[in-house]
Amino acid sequence: MTGTPRKPAAFRIDGEGVVVVPAGEAPPAHARIVVEPEVDGAADDTAPLPVPLPKRRGPRWGRLLWTGLGGLVSLGIGLAVDRLIRDLFERADWLGWLGLALAALVAVGAVGLVVREVAGILRVERIDRLRAEAEAAAAADDDARAGKVVRDLVALYADRPETAAGRAAIAGHLREVIDGRDLVGLAEAEVLAPLDAAARRLVSDAAKRVSVVTAVSPRAIVDVIFVLVAVLGLVRRLADLYGGRPGLVGFVRLTRHVVGHLAVTGGMAVGDGLVQQIVGHGLAARLSARLGEGVVNGLLTARVGLAAIDVCRPLPFASLPRPGVSDVMGGILSRAEKGEG
Incomplete structure (x- = not known):
């Protein structure tokens, strides 16, 4: 720059004599104040944009493989059991009925295992959901949501004798505490402490x-x-x-x-x-x-x-x-x- 630097001054960008000139262009003669916008390097159009990951197209071959393989294994086991029971009936009727009874026991046990796994997953999800609801109720100080969390917590431990005293204390204070955060904290201290x-x-x-x-x-x-x-x-x-x-x-x-x-x-x-x-x-x-x-x-x-x-x-x-x-x-x-x- 040449000449005496201009003193700092306040002006409106749309005021008289104020001209916005892109970088590299000469200002007009009537311009009293020339404003050159700075180029933001972060917003530069030449900067490379992140490349999105390509979406999967077509069938998922791994899923098809394991689905078909599981089906074949199940069919193979079923045919093997059927052939075994037929062979037992050919040898002796009582052996066939014994094999059929054992196959029924296996089927009942398999169904019981599936039911137990589903029930276990639901219990874990119930605890995760209860913890998330408690965090949200305490953060928002919502007494209605906190009351629901406390009731679900009491129902969760209804058959636990070590929480009997805490559940009784919560039942006595459930209508007295109106602050959601304090209600969640009270339930934690009374029920979960032991x-x-x-x-x-x-x-x-x-x-x-x-x-x-x-x-x-x-x-x-x-x-x-x-x-x-x-x-x-x-x-x-x-x-x-x-x-x-x-x-x-x-x-x-x-x-x-x-x-x-x-x-x-x-x-x-x-x-x-x-x-x-x-x-x-x-x-x-x-x-x-x-x-x-x-x-x-x-x-x-x-x-x-x-x-x-x-x-x-x-x-x-x-x-x-x-x-x-x-x-x-x-x-x-x-x-x-x-x-x-």
Whole structure:
């Protein structure tokens, strides 16, 4: 620029003598104030646009493959059972009737398994829906939605004797509390407090077992198998405690979030440096390698258990504090500190 810079001044963009000139063009002679709009780099038309993923076209061959394969296997099993029963009748009538009775038992058991799986999935979905409704009611401070959540919670634990006192207290205060957020918090404190205490004991016991067994086991594969079994059993017990009682499909759905934790537990070689980062306070520098590995495996098991509590619990943590690793691992760490010498 040449000449004396213009002092700052206020003007209207549509005022007299104000001309908006695109960049690179010469302003007209009558222009008193020239405005050149800045080019926004983020809005540049030359910037490449994100390429959308192409949609699948045509039939899904994998789905067709598994559908046809499942149908063929089912037909094969049915024909094999039919042929077996016919052969039994040819040998002796009583063998044929026995085979037919056993086939009927198999059919009844299969139907029962299907019904149990569907019921387990519905129970898990009911708890998920109840937790989502409680979060929405507490966020909006909606007393009507909160009252429905509390009634559904009481119905969920109607046959649980450990929640009888809490359910009775809720019944007495249901019409007295008009604030939705406070009503959800009251239901959490009265009904879920004994279940939360039992859940913390389950997580603490599982972490202790994993710490002791992995500290004394001679093989890494034993550590992996034991941690896997302990974590899956812990998730199952927590689901049963909070009323989920899932079947096989629902249990797989609940345990999907622990796959990453299990991969870390089985795949890393624990050394004193990593133990010191997790345990802290320089304790790992004085622990043996095996004891330190047991403590780390117990910590990871505790974290998986705490995540399972969040998934299995029908209400979010609002009035009650969310348990932490120190709540379930304090005894293990204190024993490690006493036994370091």
